Amino acid sequence: MTRQVDVAILGAGSAGLYALGQVRKATDSWVLIDGGELGTTCARVGCMPSKVAIQVGEDMHRRNIFDREGIEGGEQLILNQEDAMEHVQDLRDVFVDKVLSTSTDEMSEEEFIEGNARFVEPGVLEVNGERIEAKKVVIATGSTPLVPSAWESFRDRILTTDEFFEQEALPESVAVIGLGVIGLELGQALHRFGVDVTGIDMAGTIGGLEDPVARDVAIEIIGREFPLWLGEKAEVSEAGEGKLKVTAGDNEVEVDRLLVSMGRVPNVRELGLDALGVELNDNGVPVFDPHTMQVGDLPVFIAGDVTGDRPILHEAGDEGRIAGFNAVQETPVAFARKTPLSITFCDPNIVTVGQGWSELDEAAIAVGEVKMGLLGRAIIMGRNRGVLRVYADKRDGRILGATFVAALAEHLGHLLSWAIAQELTVFDLLKLPFYHPTMEEGLQAALYDLKGRFDVEFDHPVELRPLK
Structure with missing residues (x-):
């Protein structure tokens, strides 16, 4: 079977949906394809549920200044971890349902295909045994948390954002490996939930901070809450009784779980991008123009976390808009990017x-x-x-x-x-x-x-x- 469309969009996450919003203004001949979890990374496992966890942690942490404000009994407050995680999950489901109810839930089987597409050539895709010929293609397949292959034997005791928000009960102790945005946010939230947290990063900074003054201030403040081991690579081994031993330089700790936040890998491995015949970077992502989102001079555009360039929701939205707009133009238009x-x-x-x-x-x-x-x-x-x-x-x-x-x-x-x-x-x-x-x-x-x-x-x- 062969089907012809003006635009095929691969990925129903934030970037793909924003791209579709532009495409729909110009043509009814389109198809959206996604074989993964729906509801966007932001709503399911990213921006939104993490902020719920952070808010619960902040509310609990606030009790530490109750005494000096004349509020008595703060030390008697108890955070029920299971109830707290249920609250996180309930709101997560609200956010996901909101996305689904205004996107894929409204689409017909002709408009939305659940499956993983693969390039046969630049304008030709295969998905679920069907061949789709598209005048333009938008790649918006997102990314997946990175877990080092050397740690696969411990995978049942490793949490990434894909698993974290499914937890009903939290472990007593966690080593957070990778102290970028995700590691800092969830690590501090876990500490405030009552989990024994150790933060580790092979870089000498946290939160990606480059400014030396700001870096030192952040490390000093957050280091008061839980230990930060910086500048040394983490090594993991069995410790017995179901625990893991984590070492970094001269530091060593035994924990129940690892929260691994060492970055994300673009979802490109199954796309057959070699068929495009263009240069791929070290992550297997095709080289593209960040102002048009076009891949080389092909009728192919790319947007969102899959680029590995600006993995932030509002940037994914802008890239989706640019890619979707240009996918229905005769000649791509270059757009200025917003202030980082x-x-x-x-x-x-x-x-x-x-x-x-x-x-x-x-x-x-x-x-x-x-x-x-x-x-x-x-x-x-x-x-x-x-x-x-x-x-x-x-x-x-x-x-x-x-x-x-x-x-x-x-x-x-x-x-x-x-x-x-x-x-x-x-x-x-x-x-x-x-x-x-x-x-x-x-x-x-x-x-x-x-x-x-x-x-x-x-x-x-x-x-x-x-x-x-």
Whole structure:
């Protein structure tokens, strides 16, 4: 059997669904193909259920300051892990059902095929014994958590995000291997659930932090909650009685489970991408233009986590839109990408925005900094730990990027990303209102510190805009 369509989309995750939204505006001749778990990575095992777990952990952790607020009995509060995980799963199911009810559940068998497609040639696919000829193809097959092959014999005691949110009961002890976004968020949540957590990463940092000041502050704060072993590779072996021994350098611990968060692998192995006849990178992903999402000069586009480039939901959404739009154009259109913004929802938040520390020329930038210890709103909340660092071009004061380690820094990150997108300077930002008392005043203080790094004379207060 052979079927012809204008566009075939491989993958019904966030990127694939956003691509379909664009394709549907131009043609009714399309097919969506997915043979995996439906409901998107974000809703099933990513952004959303992890935030539920984080919220439960934060609510429980809050009891530590009840005494000084005059709230009695905080030490008697008990977190029932099974009930907490049931709550996480209940809300996870709500998020997944919301996705399914507005996407694949509404599609006919002609529109949505449950199966795994494979390229026969650039515009020809095979799925479930059917041959599909598509004028354009969008690859949005997502990614899978990486588990080292050397640890396969321990697989029944290894958790990744694919298994974590299915747990009814939690282990007494866990080694979290990999302290990027996922490892930090879930590791801290587990600690606050009452699990004995050890965090391990062969890098000398956490949360992907490059800024040396922010890195040291984050390690010091989070290291107060549970031990962080950094800069050494983790080795795993049997310890007897069902436990695993984990070593990293001179450190050693026995645990019930591993939470492995060492990155994700693009889902490309079964796609037959060799049939495209284009260059593949080390992960087997075809080389593509990040502004058009086109693979070489083929009628093939790629989007979302499968690229391994920007594994963040809003980026997957943008890539899906670009790929879907270009899949129904005669000539692909190049789109500017949005200001980079990354948020780790640990406590305190870790936020990077704009150009990262490694991308900057230290001789060409000015850095404004403020520590959160004396910020009024942070003191009131009992969360006055952390640092804000803002980078600007020495020549004109234009904001280039920032790194924040602070409570509620997710909001400050958005403000800075918008400012960078508008090419605003530190002087422009100081003309804007900052309400008292808010966490945004911390950003204002960092901007004042940054302003002081410039040798500029003003004939009026820089924070006020004279009438013309």
